[in-house]
Amino acid sequence: MKLKKILPQAITLLVVILIFGFFTMNAQLNMENRGIDFGYGFLSQESSFDVQFSLIEYSGSDSYARAYLVGLLNTLLVSILGIILCTILGVIVGIARLSPNYLIRTTAAWYVEFFRNIPLLLQIFFWYYAALRALPLPQDAEAIFGASYLTIKGFYTPSLIWENLDIFIYSVVAAIIAIIFVRIQAKKLRENVGKHLPVLNISIAILFVLPLLTFLFGGVNVGYETPELKQLAKTSFKFEGGLSIPPELLSLVIALSLYTATFVAECVRAGIQGVGKGQREAASSIGLNRKQVLNLIIMPQALRIIIPPTTNQYLNLTKNSSLAAAIAYPDLVLVFAGTALMQTGKAIEIVSITMLTYLTLSLSISFFMNWYNAKIAIVEK
């Protein structure tokens, strides 16, 4: 009996190993025939190409490993921004789809049906090329709020210049720790004595007062730098100084979050509708108001339904960010699996690293969301 159970599994495993072995051997043989070396030594070589946009210091005299890091951080940046924006938009639209107001409900439905049924690549091209053509040249740009400019070469906005930034950051971290402490204490107080503390107001107060103190006593100071128009040639201008966001990043984030938000909205709607009608009615009958019903009764139960499918959408967004290559946003695929692959010719090595990276990213998101899901799951008592 036992053998009968184990044997098929053992055979399957053996077949899988053999298939892998065959492909590895085949690749090795072919590479040998064509005089291609296999190895990861190239990672420490000088990359000798520049990248348009990087979160860390990078130039062509750095190594391929650093170019990889540049690409990875750019992918992370676009994914994180996309996930945050699509969640906010998705929750709003999801709730709007259930609104008793006809106009809000229908607009939300139209938005979802429109954006989720157009291929993402097309949307990215639209936001990039259509938006590029619509945006003004730097010299024609009108200031937004006096000092920001949205131009074809990017979005320019004043940047803050900090003195003793580290002290400020420490104070923010301290404030957050203090808030967590207060919340725990407040919860204890509520459960033991039944006394309600205005937790939200206290939290906000701490968050403002602590960092503010560093300005007065910690020597923290903040100035700002505004973008200035600079002439490159007779009809060619650019902005210098301040913070500049390339149009490639802007259009990619817009396209990814608008597209993914439609799916998140549907998850949210499904979650809310999945909570029994009786729950809502029971909550109303004990005198909770609409906001309390939503926050205390509906949402905690709906989240259990919302989280797992939304995790899939976050994973999709992260993987879809690799379409960046089409519009020159230097993400992992463009920088590493594109330029670096071409310059070194190390196809198998680079593609395997890239695949492993996306796998790790996806598994991390998945792991975090599973943890969060387990945390909010209803504990049967």
Next chain:
Amino acid sequence: MFKYLKQLTSLVAMVAVLFTFTTETMAAKKSKTLKNTQKKGFVRCGVSQGLPGFSNADAAGNWTGIDVDVCRAVAAAVLGDASKVKFTPLSAKERFTALTSGEIDILSRNTTWTLSRDADIGLTFVGVNFYDGQGFMVRKSSGITSTDQFKNGISACTNIGTTTELNMRDFFNSRGISYEPVAFEKADEVVAAYDAGRCDTYTTDKSGLAAQRTKMSNPDEHIVLPETISKEPLGPVVRQGDSVWEDIVRWSLNTMIEAEEYGITSSNADMMKTSDNPAIKRLVGAEGEMGAAFGLDNDWNYRIITQVGNYGESYKRNIADTGILPDRGPNELWTKGGILYVPPAR
């Protein structure tokens, strides 16, 4: 009845097998690529996704260009018909993988011959069919007439996966100019972004600039700056490890160039068969055994010249008459002041 039929078919099969064995020459046996090509009946050729003058498809899907003609020449030589080519459009990023993985057998896609490409990644360059160099295109209205007028912060659009990215860095770094590289995967995307005004300059091989200029919404608004910042010898590439196939592609290209040198054209090749000059006679298959070493018949080069034409005809048809680069510059024969010089076919 059935018994005899069975015997008959096996006899026919045996004869057929014997026949193929005897007609198969030594060279064909040595060259797997040649054997496969003759079996398939077409040459598998990797080209660009659309670069006028080099490799470009019209609305009906017919490919033209000097890179395309190299593949057609090989098809004429090994299959006897220049039209038997299957073209695979490739991006700069895909091209080498397509060749080394065996998806195509010739890569004729305005590809620069460099040491690292030749030595590192399992490729062999067989020759040069266009001597090029990297240049810059700017808008006329910008008033820029030389790269000396470039200023810090200039944004430059280009392709990824090309030597262009590296040359651009060398160029700007050596002059101490900071720049913003905006690199796209496809040439059309680069052109669209530059045309929209995303970049101040567009940089790639000068031939490419001249060709892409014709695709702009208003070609007259753009100029190619006179400076050339790099050497870009463009030529066909084959996989490493099949030296007979490598020789066939190399000498197909050389035949086109040498035919021009001796004044042999697609229209006069027949008359040249009776020429007094042995060098000419060798080029039209009327003397010597020039094809045997490749496992080809003696008329292989004659077919190239009659079906595709010599290099000059190809250049005129694809690059000069289309207005891309009417002046041949370095791509003129060495006898006429250019640097086009190939070893003799003998």
